[in-house]
Amino acid sequence: MNDLVQDALYDVIDPELGINIVDLGLVYGIDVDEDNNVRITMTLTTPGCPLHESIENGVKHRVREIEGINTIDLQLVWEPSWDPTKMSLKARKMLW
Amino acid sequence: MSGIKSDTAIKLPISFILCALVAFVTSLFILLVNSQELLAGQFRFPEIWMGAHFLLLGFAVMIAMGAMYQLVPVAFLTPIWNQSFGFVQFYVTVVGIIFLSIMLGINPSLAIYGGILTVIGILMFTFQMLKTLAKRKENTAMSHLVLAAILCFLLTILAGLSLTWNFAFGGMANHSSILYSHIAFGVAGWFTLLIFGFSYKLVPMFSLSHGASMKRAKPSFYMYVFGLLLLILSFWLNQSFIQPLSWLFLLIGFGLFALDIKEILTKRLRRKLDKPFHFATLAIINGWVIHVAAFFISLFHIDDPVIWSWLIFLYIFCWIIFSILGYLFKIVPFLWWTHKYAERIGKESVPTLKEMINEKVSGYLFIVFYVALFGILISTSIQSGVTLFFFLAILTVNGLLYALSIVAVLFK
Numbered sequence: 211m212n213d214l215v216q217d218a219l220y221d222v223i224d225p226e227l228g229i230n231i232v233d234l235g236l237v238y239g240i241d242v243d244e245d246n247n248v249r250i251t252m253t254l255t256t257p258g259c260p261l262h263e264s265i266e267n268g269v270k271h272r273v274r275e276i277e278g279i280n281t282i283d284l285q286l287v288w289e290p291s292w293d294p295t296k297m298s299l300k301a302r303k304m305l306w
Numbered sequence: 307m308s309g310i311k312s313d314t315a316i317k318l319p320i321s322f323i324l325c326a327l328v329a330f331v332t333s334l335f336i337l338l339v340n341s342q343e344l345l346a347g348q349f350r351f352p353e354i355w356m357g358a359h360f361l362l363l364g365f366a367v368m369i370a371m372g373a374m375y376q377l378v379p380v381a382f383l384t385p386i387w388n389q390s391f392g393f394v395q396f397y398v399t400v401v402g403i404i405f406l407s408i409m410l411g412i413n414p415s416l417a418i419y420g421g422i423l424t425v426i427g428i429l430m431f432t433f434q435m436l437k438t439l440a441k442r443k444e445n446t447a448m449s450h451l452v453l454a455a456i457l458c459f460l461l462t463i464l465a466g467l468s469l470t471w472n473f474a475f476g477g478m479a480n481h482s483s484i485l486y487s488h489i490a491f492g493v494a495g496w497f498t499l500l501i502f503g504f505s506y507k508l509v510p511m512f513s514l515s516h517g518a519s520m521k522r523a524k525p526s527f528y529m530y531v532f533g534l535l536l537l538i539l540s541f542w543l544n545q546s547f548i549q550p551l552s553w554l555f556l557l558i559g560f561g562l563f564a565l566d567i568k569e570i571l572t573k574r575l576r577r578k579l580d581k582p583f584h585f586a587t588l589a590i591i592n593g594w595v596i597h598v599a600a601f602f603i604s605l606f607h608i609d610d611p612v613i614w615s616w617l618i619f620l621y622i623f624c625w626i627i628f629s630i631l632g633y634l635f636k637i638v639p640f641l642w643w644t645h646k647y648a649e650r651i652g653k654e655s656v657p658t659l660k661e662m663i664n665e666k667v668s669g670y671l672f673i674v675f676y677v678a679l680f681g682i683l684i685s686t687s688i689q690s691g692v693t694l695f696f697f698l699a700i701l702t703v704n705g706l707l708y709a710l711s712i713v714a715v716l717f718k
């Protein structure tokens with residue numbers, strides 16, 4: 211289930227950068243318990259990013275589509291704050 | 307934050323922006339039909355006052371207000387204090403600005419009535435923003451800049467109101483000192499400090515920059531504000547040494563800001579910057595060059611009003627207006643995207659922000675803006691009325707095309 215959620219998050223694209231949130235390194239953790247309740251911990255590149263509501267909604271919508279998912283608990287955290295080393299090589303290449 | 311529904315939050319900024327675009331094209335058209343006055347360097351002239359205020363109040367202030375309704379909540383993480391109050395403020399301001407600008411052009415002695423309405427609208431805006439900012443969680447260089455900008459805005463309109471009072475009833479001495487203070491507070495105080503403030507947020511965001519120190523933000527702020535105060539003082543004291551000194555401080559303040567932005571851009575992760583953003587950052591160089599010019603012109607005590615008028619003209623266009631024209635191309639797609647696609651992201655494939663604009667077209671528009679401004683400058687230098695009219699016409703048509711391409715985003 212954990213992998214299914216992770217795969218789904220690859221479909222959520224940051225509309226300004228055009229890169230998915232997993233490769234951007236915004237997703238800090240995915241926990242699925244035995245009742246299929248999902249808890250996602252994530253951040254955004256800048257606090258006060260104007261797109262944060264949209265990206266949060268995107269995550270919820272996309273995960274909700276996975277069969278068998280129970281509740282979704284999305285935690286937006288600023289600690290540790292995002293930094294570029296969290297990006298995947300692929301994301302870095304896309305920016306260059 | 308989550309309390310703000312994207313849907314209601316979008317109407318206010320969009321209303322401001324659409325009105326502003328109409329005012330923009332109107333102001334360019336007014337300058338075009340008054341090209342003879344411009345050629346003569348005759349800026350203190352009713353029709354030019356009208357054009358200037360359509361441009362500065364109708365376009366630039368309206369955009370600034372619309373953008374602040376959108377950006378202050380996200381940048382400071384606090385919701386707008388009162389949305390309905392915002393709409394009342396919008397209508398009062400629009401009617402006020404139209405009335406003020408038109409009267410400045412056709413009957414300056416009546417301009418004060420439009421002026422009063424405009425001032426009420428602006429006071430309502432200030433009140434709204436102060437109420438909103440009061441809820442902010444932390445004090446940053448950015449909040450200092452925005453608060454100082456708002457204070458300068460208030461002083462600008464106070465001076466403006468006094469000028470219209472003089473047109474209507476006379477009696478106030480020092481009209482030209484008030485006018486110069488009015489221009490300095492409006493152009494250098496309000497607009498420049500506001501663009502400084504928002505650049506510190508927008509430039510790292512759009513370039514995806516990380517780890518820039520922004521250590522010059524505070525010194526830049528103090529230098530610039532101190533320079534501005536000295537400049538105002540020089541208008542009232544007639545001490546010839548103060549003015550070059552004030553321009554030096556303004557130049558250093560502006561330069562420190564430019565260095566911070568340069569550092570942010572060198573630490574960016576996004577290699578390819580899009581054209582609108584590029585255009586907006588290029589305006590910083592324009593602003594700095596004009597500050598350098600102003601410093602030397604005052605150092606050599608050149609006080610030909612025609613030269614200063616053109617310097618102000620260039621500062622307004624190549625720094626303030628160009629910054630706004632660049633950022634608007636980023637802000638409007640974002641606003642519209644949030645409105646239209648925010649609910650659909652994750653459910654279906656949605657366009658990226660880049661796909662909301664025609665970047666190639668924006669590039670051409672920006673080049674033509676530069677060509678037109680260069681042409682205008684050369685034409686006045688060689689005193690050629692025909693080419694001046696020609697380049698003003700290009701500026702006007704290009705402004706119209708620009709406005710249309712912004713509106714086109716709303717059909718995406």
Ligand code: HEM
Pocket residue numbers: 349350351354355358359362363367406417420421422424425459462463465466467468469470473485488489492493496
């Ligand atoms: C941010 C807002 C404003 C800015 C940036 C601004 C800027 C300017 C500039 C650049 C000029 C010189 C134009 C020229 O000589 O052709 C000017 C003149 C003038 N402004 Fe404003 N203005 C603002 C708001 C206002 C307001 C709200 C009023 C009235 C309540 C006003 C009243 C006037 C008047 C009467 C003049 C002509 C004075 C003269 O030449 O004797 N302005 N303003």
